[in-house]
Amino acid sequence: MAEYKPIRKVVSGNYAAAYAVKHARVQVVAAYPITPQTSIIEKIAEFIANGEADIQYVPVESEHSAMAATIGASATGARAFTATASQGLALMHEMLHWASGARLPIVMVEVNRALAPPWSVWDDQTDSLAQRDTGWMQFYAENNQEVYDGVLMAFKIAEQVNVPIMVIESAFILSHTYDVVEMIPQELVDEFLPPRKPLYTLTDFDNPKAIGALATPDDYYEFRYKLAKAHEEAKKIIKDVGKEFGERFGRDYSDMIEKYRTDDADFIFLGMGSLMGTVKEAVDRLRDEGYKVGAAKVRWFRPFPKEELYELAKKVDGIAVVDRNFSFGQEGILFTEAKGALYNTSARPLMKNYIVGLGGRDFTLNDVRKIAEDMKGLIERGELDEEVEWYHLKR
Amino acid sequence: MKLNTLFGEKKERATKIVLRSVDEYPEAPISLGTTLSNFTGSWRTFIPIVNEDKCVKCYICWKFCPEPAIYIKEDGYVAIDYDYCKGCGICANECPTNAITMEKEEK
Amino acid sequence: MIEIRFHGRGGQGAVTAANILASAAFKQGKYVQAFPFFGVERRGAPVTAFTRIDDKPIRIKTQIYEPDIVVVLDPSLLDTVDVTAGLKDDGTVIVNTEKSKEEVLEKLKKKPKKLALVDATTIALEILGLPITNTAILGAVAKATGIVELRYIQEAIKETFSGALGEKNARAAEEAFNRTVVYEL
Numbered sequence: 001m002a003e004y005k006p007i008r009k010v011v012s013g014n015y016a017a018a019y020a021v022k023h024a025r026v027q028v029v030a031a032y033p034i035t036p037q038t039s040i041i042e043k044i045a046e047f048i049a050n051g052e053a054d055i056q057y058v059p060v061e062s063e064h065s066a067m068a069a070t071i072g073a074s075a076t077g078a079r080a081f082t083a084t085a086s087q088g089l090a091l092m093h094e095m096l097h098w099a100s101g102a103r104l105p106i107v108m109v110e111v112n113r114a115l116a117p118p119w120s121v122w123d124d125q126t127d128s129l130a131q132r133d134t135g136w137m138q139f140y141a142e143n144n145q146e147v148y149d150g151v152l153m154a155f156k157i158a159e160q161v162n163v164p165i166m167v168i169e170s171a172f173i174l175s176h177t178y179d180v181v182e183m184i185p186q187e188l189v190d191e192f193l194p195p196r197k198p199l200y201t202l203t204d205f206d207n208p209k210a211i212g213a214l215a216t217p218d219d220y221y222e223f224r225y226k227l228a229k230a231h232e233e234a235k236k237i238i239k240d241v242g243k244e245f246g247e248r249f250g251r252d253y254s255d256m257i258e259k260y261r262t263d264d265a266d267f268i269f270l271g272m273g274s275l276m277g278t279v280k281e282a283v284d285r286l287r288d289e290g291y292k293v294g295a296a297k298v299r300w301f302r303p304f305p306k307e308e309l310y311e312l313a314k315k316v317d318g319i320a321v322v323d324r325n326f327s328f329g330q331e332g333i334l335f336t337e338a339k340g341a342l343y344n345t346s347a348r349p350l351m352k353n354y355i356v357g358l359g360g361r362d363f364t365l366n367d368v369r370k371i372a373e374d375m376k377g378l379i380e381r382g383e384l385d386e387e388v389e390w391y392h393l394k395r
Numbered sequence: 396m397k398l399n400t401l402f403g404e405k406k407e408r409a410t411k412i413v414l415r416s417v418d419e420y421p422e423a424p425i426s427l428g429t430t431l432s433n434f435t436g437s438w439r440t441f442i443p444i445v446n447e448d449k450c451v452k453c454y455i456c457w458k459f460c461p462e463p464a465i466y467i468k469e470d471g472y473v474a475i476d477y478d479y480c481k482g483c484g485i486c487a488n489e490c491p492t493n494a495i496t497m498e499k500e501e502k
Numbered sequence: 503m504i505e506i507r508f509h510g511r512g513g514q515g516a517v518t519a520a521n522i523l524a525s526a527a528f529k530q531g532k533y534v535q536a537f538p539f540f541g542v543e544r545r546g547a548p549v550t551a552f553t554r555i556d557d558k559p560i561r562i563k564t565q566i567y568e569p570d571i572v573v574v575l576d577p578s579l580l581d582t583v584d585v586t587a588g589l590k591d592d593g594t595v596i597v598n599t600e601k602s603k604e605e606v607l608e609k610l611k612k613k614p615k616k617l618a619l620v621d622a623t624t625i626a627l628e629i630l631g632l633p634i635t636n637t638a639i640l641g642a643v644a645k646a647t648g649i650v651e652l653r654y655i656q657e658a659i660k661e662t663f664s665g666a667l668g669e670k671n672a673r674a675a676e677e678a679f680n681r682t683v684v685y686e687l
Binding site: 008010174177180362364 | 521524525528533534535536537538559560561562563564565567
């Protein structure tokens with residue numbers, strides 16, 4: 001193994017994604033531009049134009065076609081990538097099922113952006129979470145480094161379990177924010193991520209086959225089980241790949257939930273994505289003032305790390321779930337998932353849902369402090385005032 | 396009548412795959428084998444019969460057969476693989492010299 | 503951590519200035535973060551951009567509400583935007599203007615600890631032939647704050663703009679550095 005000397009660059013989250021695509025030696029990119037994803041595919045196109053990357057770029061007329069073309073490429077055995085956001089992801093919805101059902105290890109960067117109307121281009125997780133049941137795995141990045149690392153790990157994980165993965169970043173807060181990213185020299189990426197070994201290819205002409213042909217009620221059920229089992233098995237692969245990444249490059253991703261100062265915490269914040277960076281910073285400041293508080297960042301929403309959540313939940317008195325998303329008629333989506341995951345366990349912390357930052361409203365250090373004060377009071381009284389609070393609402 | 400075999404040995408080897416437990420299923424929903432193992436010859440009510448006296452080797456039937464169950468023999472005449480022919484009659488309908496006739500088949 | 507807020511108008515390059523300052527600080531061995539106000543930018547409309555500089559990785563992902571340094575690229579903004587909003591008590595304000603210290607202070611809602619003035623528009627017109635002040639003003643930032651050395655700013659400028667354009671912009675920054683007047687208040 002060659003010695004690891006990182007290449008440090010100041011890049012946006014979108015450029016971090018594009019560099020990872022180049023370093024992963026992706027063979028086919030089919031994509032359609034949409035704010036705030038556009039600079040990912042612009043950068044990839046620039047790499048191709050400069051002769052820095054050997055990628056077949058397929059310009060398409062919609063996101064539905066982008067995913068369809070990516071599926072076609074992946075089914076020939078190629079390493080394939082696409083990227084989108086919000087309305088574009090919604091338009092892809094049908095094809096997302098085809099990608100996972102056909103067991104193709106596509107990686108897509110999805111930039112979280114609020115769905116219209118009213119029209120918005122800012123951060124909101126509801127777009128990706130609305131694709132929860134498509135059979136894709138979902139990785140939420142906290143910062144630009146995790147966008148870069150996430151794409152590289154996603155290919156390695158996806159190609160072992162043959163399930164597609166969305167690597168998800170925040171509109172503007174990551175996509176257009178410049179930050180220091182440690183990149184990995186090409187030869188070391190190559191050692192970490194060898195060429196794909198496909199489960200099957202449509203270009204194997206000696207053994208012709210079709211994908212997605214009719215399955216009668218006698219067969220469909222078994223294929224669904226296979227996909228469910230692949231997600232379950234992915235949990236181990238995620239841990240293994242995350243550990244290997246840490247050993248090679250110094251950033252360990254073996255935990256599906258990142259724990260920050262949770263060991264002796266009375267209560268914790270549970271959330272996903274870029275807002276957890278602010279939460280971690282706030283936790284340090286709250287700790288200095290005597291709050292016994294920690295942060296738990298859900299890196300992988302699918303498969304859902306319920307075992308890890310249980311281990312956390314059994315040790316704390318309360319969990320403040322911060323959701324930058326909402327399921328109408330119910331509550332924050334992570335909140336539903338977290339409660340459901342704990343139902344058949346002995347862990348019964350007090351749990352409250354804070355709906356924050358929809359459509360990009362800034363979620364600040366002061367907001368974290370106010371939520372901490374609220375949670376502390378609730379735990380002391382031992383009961384909830386309300387289960388779901390629209391924290392940012394102007395009143 | 397000895398059945399003509401268009402697909403030769405491949406057909407001999409083609410067996411219908413029956414999956415009994417989940418472990419026997421492939422990981423991805425790819426087609427399980429080919430339609431070679433799917434013998435549709437029993438679906439016929441009428442069977443096409445080729446009259447080589449009238450056949451002019453134009454191969455229009457060969458082009459039109461949707462299965463495709465018609466093939467060209469070494470002597471240039473066409474023949475029908477009755478393991479797959481569903482008896483649709485398109486060949487007889489298209490034949491310009493009426494060299495193919497559809498006859499009632501009782502199996 | 504040092505937090506810097508840029509005020510400009512769409513098209514003046516406030517976002518680029520924030521990015522170049524971050525790159526320069528990075529070259530000097532710092533951790534950095536640079537981002538635009540997450541708005542829908544239009545040419546001529548008031549815009550803001552932000553840079554954070556620290557000795558350790560920056561985790562916070564919010565806008566800047568209490569800046570240490572405010573940089574104003576367009577003097578007309580002093581009449582319409584409260585550029586000192588949230589400015590720290592020991593904060594610095596850097597303004598591109600040909601007006602006097604007294605005239606500028608009159609327009610600021612909060613008196614900064616340090617005020618730096620430079621006529622970056624004239625410098626930009628002299629050297630670039632265009633009233634784009636984002637690179638020149640960075641020379642004033644180097645002079646007034648000392649957080650980043652001028653040579654790193656010039657390096658970062660030359661990486662952002664290639665060839666002769668980069669050279670000219672680097673010269674504009676140097677000229678602004680020389681002409682900036684700093685007042686301790």
